[in-house]
Amino acid sequence: MIISSASDYRDTAQRILPPFLFHYIEGGSYTENTLKRNVDDLANIALRQRVLRNMEDLDLSTEILGEKVSMPVALAPVGLCGMYARRGEVQAAKAAENRGIPFTLSTVSVCAIEEVTANIERPMWFQLYVLKDRGFMRNALERAKAAGCTTLIFTVDMPTPGARYRDAHSGMSGPYATLRRYIQAITHPQWAWNVGLWGRPHDLGNITAYRGQATGLQDYIGWLAKNFDPSISWRDLEWIREFWKGPMVIKGILDPEDAKDAVRFGADGIVVSNHGGRQLDGVMSTAHALPNIAEAVKGDITIFADSGIRNGLDIVRMLALGADATLLGRAYLYGLATAGQQGVENVLTLIEREMRVAMTLTGAKTIDDIGSELIANSF
Numbered sequence: 588m589i590i591s592s593a594s595d596y597r598d599t600a601q602r603i604l605p606p607f608l609f610h611y612i613e614g615g616s617y618t619e620n621t622l623k624r625n626v627d628d629l630a631n632i633a634l635r636q637r638v639l640r641n642m643e644d645l646d647l648s649t650e651i652l653g654e655k656v657s658m659p660v661a662l663a664p665v666g667l668c669g670m671y672a673r674r675g676e677v678q679a680a681k682a683a684e685n686r687g688i689p690f691t692l693s694t695v696s697v698c699a700i701e702e703v704t705a706n707i708e709r710p711m712w713f714q715l716y717v718l719k720d721r722g723f724m725r726n727a728l729e730r731a732k733a734a735g736c737t738t739l740i741f742t743v744d745m746p747t748p749g750a751r752y753r754d755a756h757s758g759m760s761g762p763y764a765t766l767r768r769y770i771q772a773i774t775h776p777q778w779a780w781n782v783g784l785w786g787r788p789h790d791l792g793n794i795t796a797y798r799g800q801a802t803g804l805q806d807y808i809g810w811l812a813k814n815f816d817p818s819i820s821w822r823d824l825e826w827i828r829e830f831w832k833g834p835m836v837i838k839g840i841l842d843p844e845d846a847k848d849a850v851r852f853g854a855d856g857i858v859v860s861n862h863g864g865r866q867l868d869g870v871m872s873t874a875h876a877l878p879n880i881a882e883a884v885k886g887d888i889t890i891f892a893d894s895g896i897r898n899g900l901d902i903v904r905m906l907a908l909g910a911d912a913t914l915l916g917r918a919y920l921y922g923l924a925t926a927g928q929q930g931v932e933n934v935l936t937l938i939e940r941e942m943r944v945a946m947t948l949t950g951a952k953t954i955d956d957i958g959s960e961l962i963a964n965s966f
Contacts, residue, residue, distance in 0.1 A: 593897055593934050596921035600671075603778050604924055605771035607758035608670055612920050614757075615864035616749035622864030624872040625895030632874060632904045633963040637950035645943055648687075649954040651912045652738055652834040652855060652889060657687030658939055659954050660902060662931075663893055663914035664714030664740060667804075669697025671924040673786035677706045679923055682931035684709040686939075691740055691914070694727060695811065699792030704734040714740040714838070717823055718814040726797045728830055739831050740858070741824065744839025746817040749866040765805060821852055828853060836891065839866075841876045843883035856889035863894045863916060874908060878959075881909020899941025903949070906957040 588599055601609050615622030647658040662683045669675040676698040683690035684707045691712040692703055704711060713731040718724055731739070754760045758767035772779045783789075794802040794810060802810065816823075828835060836856035837849045849857045859877050861870050873894040881890060892910035896902060902913050918938070922930030951957045 590925075590933065592937060593918040593921055596925045596930060596934060597917075600921045600924035603775065604671065605758075605768065605775045605778060607754075607764075607768050607771055608667075608778075608924075610753045610757040611667070611759050612665070612671075612917055614751055614753035615868060616751050616866055617868035618752075619864060619868065621861055621868050621870055621872065625861065625864050625874070626897065628872040629874040629895040629901050629904055632908065634904070634907065634945070634949050634961050635963045636948050638948070640950040640952075642947040642950070642952060644952060645946055646953050647939060647942055647946070649912070651689070652836075654689065654737065655687075656689065656912075658902075658942060659906065659910075659912040660915050660935070660938065661689040661712065661891075661912065662691055662919055663916035664691040664693035664712075664742070665916055665920055666693045666695040667697060668693065668920070668923070669786065669792075670782060670789065670804075671920055672927045672930075673782050674698055674702070675782075675786075675923055675927075676703050678928040679919065679931050680707045680711055682919075682923075682928045682935065683711075685928075685932055686935040688935070689738070691738075692736075694793060695791055697786075697789065697792055699796050700727075700730050700734050700736070701796075702792060704736070710735045710737040712736060712738040712740055714742055715827075716742050716745055717816050717819045719816045720814050723794070723797045723814075724827075725830075727793055728827065730793075730796065732831070736833075738834040738836060738855075739827075740836045740838050741827065742838045742862075743819065743824075744841075744860070744862050744866050745815065746819050747815050748812065749862070749868070751865065768804075821848060824852065836889070838891075840880065841870060841873075843879050846880045846884045846888070850884050850887045854888060856891060857884070858891040858893060858914060859910065860891075860893045860914075874904070877905065877908040877910060885909055899938040899943075900945045902938065902942055903945040903951075903957060903961075906954065907959060907961040909959070 649659050676696045680690040680703050689712050713736040772783050790801045834855040837854045838858035840846050840857045890911045892905045893914035905913050919931050922934035949961045
């Protein structure tokens with residue numbers, strides 16, 4: 588198959604992966620209206636085409652939270668990443684390092700913090716949830732700090748799990764889930780050989796390190812369900828802010844008032860995000876929410892955006908809507924599932940090329956040149 592975009596990798600990943608894994612990353616919550624809006628609303632942002640602007644010296648590099656990066660992109664935290672390729676978090680982190688951008692490790696990664704950092708030289712970022720088990724949170728933070736992680740991404744839009752109908756139908760959860768996953772694995776031999784057999788152990792590395800015993804997929808689902816904390820408030824983040832001396836980013840902001848609260852709290856950044864449409868279906872898309880948030884806090888805090896980004900043009904659109912940088916999730920995971928580290932690197936190469944085309948034809952020579960004036964229409 589000819590690969591010319593992240594969408595091509597998606598099609599290949601769908602053939603390689605057992606359905607329970609493909610639909611886990613592909614799906615959203617409820618009837619997936621917000622998931623669709625994320626993609627459609629972003630694609631409907633029209634840009635102003637400019638010509639004869641002498642775009643010879645185009646520069647995509649910038650600085651994010653004190654780190655120099657080759658383009659305004661970081662790999663987002665993705666749970667169970669190591670189930671999509673053999674030791675997937677390690678491969679993704681290496682790809683990010685080679686392309687000069689940050690990699691963010693999920694709390695619920697297959698590979699533990701120490702395994703990933705042992706295989707890369709660039710310091711990675713770490714993502715954490717607010718959980719009832721504060722002992723786990725403290726353990727994870729201490730280990731991330733000891734491993735040299737520079738930035739903490741704190742996800743706050745999961746006080747309770749979203750209703751993800753696809754998971755019950757795909758075999759990720761629901762009746763006879765373990766048997767269904769096993770049957771799917773043996774009928775997808777490329778994945779079964781590369782990941783199922785040679786990608787072990789298939790436990791949740793960070794949770795296993797804390798509990799002192801292997802934590803498999805079934806254990807993970809039960810443990811996480813028991814540890815969601817609906818009582819979360821800004822007060823619960825204060826001890827983390829005191830402990831974590833590096834940059835701290837609050838992920839899951841959709842309202843300008845919450846963005847202002849993040850500034851008052853002392854966060855270094857926010858991620859304007861609806862969790863990729865995987866939590867509360869029916870909320871507005873990130874592209875729709877972003878301009879009002881940028882108007883409220885731009886310049887006071889670093890603004891990231893995710894949800895709906897599928898190519899380099901979408902990244903330019905997010906920056907034009909007010910983001911300082913973006914997080915890339917599903918798009919890189921398609922490449923990882925198809926071709927491991929090489930697939931992720933190629934996705935990032937394709938995205939860089941797409942950004943260059945978009946910037947050349949909108950007259951933006953640098954990342955700082957991308958602003959609202961590039962937008963031809965809005966909502």
